[in-house]
Amino acid sequence: xxxxxxxxxxxxxxxxxxxxxxxxxxxxxxxxxxxxxxxxxxxxxxxxxxxxxxxxxxxxxxxxxxxxxxxxxxx
Amino acid sequence: xxxxxxxxxxxxxxxxxxxxxxxxxxxxxxxxxxxxxxxxxxxxxxxxxxxxxxxxxxxxxxxxxxxxxxxxxxxxxxxxxxxxxxxxxxxxxxxxxxxxxxxxxxxxxxxxxxxxxxxxxxxxxxxxxxxxxxxxxxxxxxxxxxxxxxxxxxx
Amino acid sequence: xxxxxxxxxxxxxxxxxxxxxxxxxxxxxxxxxxxxxxxxxxxxxxxxxxxxxxxxxxxxxxxxxxxxxxxxxxxxxxxxxxxxxxxxxxxxxxxxxxxxxxxxxxxxxxxxxxxxxxxxxxxxxxxxxxxxxxxxxxxxxxxxxxxxxxxxxxxxxxxxxxxxxxxxxxxxxxxxxxxxxxxxxxxxxxxxxxxxxxxxxxxxxxxxxxxxxxxxxxxxxxxxxxxxxxxxxxxxxxxxxxxxxxxxxxx
Numbered sequence: 001x002x003x004x005x006x007x008x009x010x011x012x013x014x015x016x017x018x019x020x021x022x023x024x025x026x027x028x029x030x031x032x033x034x035x036x037x038x039x040x041x042x043x044x045x046x047x048x049x050x051x052x053x054x055x056x057x058x059x060x061x062x063x064x065x066x067x068x069x070x071x072x073x074x075x
Numbered sequence: 076x077x078x079x080x081x082x083x084x085x086x087x088x089x090x091x092x093x094x095x096x097x098x099x100x101x102x103x104x105x106x107x108x109x110x111x112x113x114x115x116x117x118x119x120x121x122x123x124x125x126x127x128x129x130x131x132x133x134x135x136x137x138x139x140x141x142x143x144x145x146x147x148x149x150x151x152x153x154x155x156x157x158x159x160x161x162x163x164x165x166x167x168x169x170x171x172x173x174x175x176x177x178x179x180x181x182x183x184x185x186x187x188x189x190x191x192x193x194x195x196x197x198x199x200x201x202x203x204x205x206x207x208x209x210x211x212x213x214x215x216x217x218x219x220x221x222x223x224x225x226x227x228x229x230x
Numbered sequence: 231x232x233x234x235x236x237x238x239x240x241x242x243x244x245x246x247x248x249x250x251x252x253x254x255x256x257x258x259x260x261x262x263x264x265x266x267x268x269x270x271x272x273x274x275x276x277x278x279x280x281x282x283x284x285x286x287x288x289x290x291x292x293x294x295x296x297x298x299x300x301x302x303x304x305x306x307x308x309x310x311x312x313x314x315x316x317x318x319x320x321x322x323x324x325x326x327x328x329x330x331x332x333x334x335x336x337x338x339x340x341x342x343x344x345x346x347x348x349x350x351x352x353x354x355x356x357x358x359x360x361x362x363x364x365x366x367x368x369x370x371x372x373x374x375x376x377x378x379x380x381x382x383x384x385x386x387x388x389x390x391x392x393x394x395x396x397x398x399x400x401x402x403x404x405x406x407x408x409x410x411x412x413x414x415x416x417x418x419x420x421x422x423x424x425x426x427x428x429x430x431x432x433x434x435x436x437x438x439x440x441x442x443x444x445x446x447x448x449x450x451x452x453x454x455x456x457x458x459x460x461x462x463x464x465x466x467x468x469x470x471x472x473x474x475x476x477x478x479x480x481x
Binding site: 014016017018019022023025026027029030033034036037038041042044045047048049051052055056059 | 340477
């Protein structure tokens with residue numbers, strides 16, 4: 001973000017008794033770190049769980065395909 | 076069960092030794108760990124001229140004198156000893172009489188501490204201005220001497 | 231190698247038994263933690279930013295406290311929980327303990343980063359310096375490096391269990407830093423002021439400022455719970471993927 005747009009953003013927010021240039025960036029940094037971590041964790045949980053489910057379904061399908069033959073052997 | 080007990084004993088003994096080593100190291104390095112010394116400490120150790128150090132304490136009430144060009148003199152006290160300080164430059168917003176400060180610089184030949192940086196130190200009390208006023212009015216306000224940290228005394 | 235292969239089925243069973251139960255519990259806890267976080271965060275932010283009074287000394291800059299202090303609490307709390315988990319991992323080989331430590335470390339590092347950055351933004355106008363090397367600030371910087379070291383060690387080995395073991399030892403060794411951070415402001419002269427909330431003689435903060443602070447503390451704790459569960463779920467799934475690929479390659 002450029003200095004000018006940062007200044008105009010700070011101008012819109014309450015000036016916090018002249019400390020706005022310190023207060024708002026502090027909250028912004030906290031929000032950035034926490035939201036970033038949350039999104040990254042959400043995405044990797046979704047992706048990994050989906051991939052694990054796909055792999056398990058593939059294996060289940062593969063073992064279902066081999067099962068009848070084994071059952072036939074047994075009988 | 077036995078290996079678990081053994082692992083636990085090893086870990087606890089190792090942590091105990093590590094803690095002991097840390098305590099010893101920090102005690103030995105105490106002078107390096109403290110951020111500033113008090114005016115009384117300074118009077119006791121008579122530093123070499125030009126030796127850089129940090130001095131912490133309260134700005135003595137009524138001691139602030141402003142000169143030309145942002146020059147300022149004031150006294151830093153731990154309520155036992157006061158040291159005169161000279162400084163030229165921008166002061167932090169919290170700087171005022173009765174406030175905790177840490178000044179960095181060296182003792183001059185004239186017995187004044189020539190500071191090239193002044194940091195304000197605030198205490199651990201947080202309250203709205205009205206509450207502070209009410210406390211002052213009711214006489215329950217303890218100015219300055221709340222904690223050793225604000226007065227800058229070491230033990 | 232032969233010994234390891236023989237142990238593998240048993241180890242796999244052990245690894246799966248607990249995570250399944252954990253996942254059920256996690257799915258039950260997660261929505262409640264999320265709701266708690268959102269409510270407390272909303273209330274804490276409103277009170278902290280707008281409805282609470284300015285400080286008699288620090289004016290409106292005191293509002294930085296409402297992110298700085300809870301982040302610093304969490305930085306210490308998360309590390310302490312990681313040290314406890316690492317102890318359990320080393321002594322009892324609890325399968326979820328390593329998983330927890332690995333999931334918690336990046337969150338703890340995030341909280342520590344927030345505490346450092348917001349502290350700097352608070353220090354400039356109040357103290358007159360972005361940074362000073364006093365014992366409180368320095369020991370928190372060391373904590374940040376411990377978190378980074380933990381993350382690096384966890385991922386440094388081809389075999390995940392070796393990385394987890396090395397990281398667990400680091401977490402325990404680094405734990406000596408936690409009491410140093412907490413008591414640095416009492417033991418030594420620091421520029422940082424002593425504790426205002428967690429002290430023996432009770433808080434030295436006016437209730438109108440203590441409430442938003444505590445609400446933000448609860449919100450950050452709830453956030454940690456939500457995100458650590460998410461990260462543990464992601465890691466459990468990643469291990470399943472590895473195990474399934476391994477069995478496919480082997481079979």
